[in-house]
Amino acid sequence: MSKLIQFGEKIEGYDIPVLNEREIRASAGILFLATFISLMLIIFKNNFLPVKYVITIFLVDFMIRVLINPKFSPTLIIGRLIVGNQVPEYVGAQQKKFAWIIGIVLSLTMFIFMVVANSYSPITGIICLICLVFLFFESAFGICLGCKFYSIFYKEKAKYCPGEICDRKLKQDIQKISNLQLSVVLAFIGFVFLTAYFFNDYYSKRPHDLFGIFASAKSK
Numbered sequence: 221m222s223k224l225i226q227f228g229e230k231i232e233g234y235d236i237p238v239l240n241e242r243e244i245r246a247s248a249g250i251l252f253l254a255t256f257i258s259l260m261l262i263i264f265k266n267n268f269l270p271v272k273y274v275i276t277i278f279l280v281d282f283m284i285r286v287l288i289n290p291k292f293s294p295t296l297i298i299g300r301l302i303v304g305n306q307v308p309e310y311v312g313a314q315q316k317k318f319a320w321i322i323g324i325v326l327s328l329t330m331f332i333f334m335v336v337a338n339s340y341s342p343i344t345g346i347i348c349l350i351c352l353v354f355l356f357f358e359s360a361f362g363i364c365l366g367c368k369f370y371s372i373f374y375k376e377k378a379k380y381c382p383g384e385i386c387d388r389k390l391k392q393d394i395q396k397i398s399n400l401q402l403s404v405v406l407a408f409i410g411f412v413f414l415t416a417y418f419f420n421d422y423y424s425k426r427p428h429d430l431f432g433i434f435a436s437a438k439s440k
Contacts, residue, residue: 226289228313234380238310239290241382245359246299251278252355259348271348272335278351279327286320312380318373319366326351 228237255278258271277294285293290313326347333344357363362382370378 224289227317231310234310236379237313238380239313239316241309241311241362242303242306243296243299244316245362246302247295248355249359250295250298252352252359255348255352255355275327275330275334279324279331282320282323282327286317286324309382310380311382312378315367315370315378316364318370319364322366
């Protein structure tokens with residue numbers, strides 16, 4: 221039973237339980253995609269059904285992670301199937317547990333408002349946006365925003381963070397950003413604004429069916 225209900229894995233060479241960050245990022249990507257699609261359906265179709273399923277899945281998945289064992293989380297298992305051929309990147313389990321408790325609080329609040337009370341409000345909108353930001357940063361950048369709060373509530377320093385960001389180190393030359401590179405970014409932002417200013421009317425035109433495929437399909 222102790223092996224079934226636990227948090228993190230004991231890996232040789234690590235003095236605390238750890239988790240595989242690659243699986244976590246894959247899982248975050250899956251949940252982000254599901255949440256984003258359900259949000260788009262609300263905005264464009266006024267369809268709240270998918271988001272209720274997503275909230276329920278999100279809550280149950282995170283409760284399994286925290287209360288039982290991350291290895292039995294359905295989305296983490298799917299993530300393991302996806303990235304199973306990649307070399308594991310081990311991260312400390314404790315800060316992930318803290319972050320996932322935040323996930324439970326957010327998803328439980330959403331569940332109460334949207335599923336139980338069958339309502340929506342600025343509260344649910346803000347929480348949904350927070351969840352999207354958390355999931356996007358985890359999946360795209362490998363940055364666990366929830367883990368950032370771990371050191372605020374706990375005195376001990378988090379260990380084995382993704383990319384070793386817990387340990388401050390001098391950046392290597394390939395990581396440094398020059399003034400020229402910053403200038404390129406600023407110039408690119410200016411280019412985007414100028415493009416929108418001069419070509420917005422042209423870009424706003426609806427594309428025509430080049431080969432007439434969809435037009436002929438509609439006529440049938």
